[in-house]
Amino acid sequence: MRIRFTKMQGAGNDFVVLDETRARLGLTRGHYRFLADRHFGVGADQILSVRTSPAPGIDFEYVIHNADGGEVEQCGNGARCFVRYVRDHGLATRDVLRVQTLGGVIEPRLGADGRVTVNMGAPVFDLPRVPFDAAGLQPQAAGSWQKWPLALYGPAPDTIKYVAILSMGNPHAVQLVDDVETAPVLQEGPLIEHHPRFPKRVNAGFMQVVSRSQIRLRVYERGAGETLACGTGACAAVVAGVRLGLLDGCVEVATRGGALTIEWAGGDAPVLMTGPATTVFEGDIEIPDTL
Numbered sequence: 001m002r003i004r005f006t007k008m009q010g011a012g013n014d015f016v017v018l019d020e021t022r023a024r025l026g027l028t029r030g031h032y033r034f035l036a037d038r039h040f041g042v043g044a045d046q047i048l049s050v051r052t053s054p055a056p057g058i059d060f061e062y063v064i065h066n067a068d069g070g071e072v073e074q075c076g077n078g079a080r081c082f083v084r085y086v087r088d089h090g091l092a093t094r095d096v097l098r099v100q101t102l103g104g105v106i107e108p109r110l111g112a113d114g115r116v117t118v119n120m121g122a123p124v125f126d127l128p129r130v131p132f133d134a135a136g137l138q139p140q141a142a143g144s145w146q147k148w149p150l151a152l153y154g155p156a157p158d159t160i161k162y163v164a165i166l167s168m169g170n171p172h173a174v175q176l177v178d179d180v181e182t183a184p185v186l187q188e189g190p191l192i193e194h195h196p197r198f199p200k201r202v203n204a205g206f207m208q209v210v211s212r213s214q215i216r217l218r219v220y221e222r223g224a225g226e227t228l229a230c231g232t233g234a235c236a237a238v239v240a241g242v243r244l245g246l247l248d249g250c251v252e253v254a255t256r257g258g259a260l261t262i263e264w265a266g267g268d269a270p271v272l273m274t275g276p277a278t279t280v281f282e283g284d285i286e287i288p289d290t291l
């Protein structure tokens with residue numbers, strides 16, 4: 001089967017975007033893995049499918065698959081590319097959309113300067129909803145919140161890391177580090193991602209606080225490995241930093257792929273994420289039938 005795709009990126013987090021508004025392509029997990037493959041496919045951290053929605057007040061369904069082929073609830077950098085894609089392809093005319101994801105409804109808004117702001121909804125702190133199994137663990141109080149101990153069994157047995165845990169529609173564990181450049185992202189990332197306390201696995205964030213309005217961030221993403229930026233990871237890190245008493249409500253997040261601005265007023269307020277969204281190229285690819 002031959003399919004049309006658009007390659008996009010937001011702060012270096014890259015995507016293959018597929019138009020399923022007229023008909024479903026019927027792709028399997030193997031097909032998503034193939035498209036994401038940087039040697040045999042197009043290459044991407046996530047595959048984003050654009051679908052129409054029958055629900056009143058909802059413009060589109062936004063379906064997200066990680067590079068490992070698994071479907072997930074939310075993707076922030078992808079949400080910015082999503083609104084850019086539907087506008088550029090004539091699928092929508094409004095600058096503000098309401099988009100259904102597995103993780104809830106989000107509202108991307110295309111700005112006059114080409115940057116996109118997404119209302120990502122309110123963070124979720126209820127641990128069973130992350131989901132995180134805290135049974136028998138003793139949290140460490142920090143700011144107006146708490147961090148949870150994770151025992152990491154791997155190259156360095158019995159390492160205990162304290163992480164802030166929340167959901168932005170998808171699960172995040174955020175730890176503070178002195179310097180993101182030297183942080184053990186590639187060693188600890190996979191151990192945290194697959195930690196048995198997270199039944200749906202988790203995205204592992206490594207946050208360096210530079211000032212009350214600036215952080216540096218690296219994220220080892222569930223199902224994709226370390227990416228150049230993670231939008232929901234940036235939201236989760238800023239929310240964690242605010243609740244831990246380290247950050248104010250408007251923060252510049254420096255990632256390896258670019259800068260994002262995250263705003264959060266606390267409590268049940270939604271998190272607002274602003275950043276770039278760029279089309280890289282478009283093309284057709286023959287995908288094997290039997291994946």
Ligand SMILES: N[C@@H](CCC[C@H](N)C(=O)O)C(=O)O
Pocket residue numbers: 013045046066072073074075076077078170171203221222223224227229230231232233
């Ligand atoms: N890159 C994304 C997050 C994509 C999903 C994530 N890997 C997960 O499994 O939850 C972003 O920009 O938020």
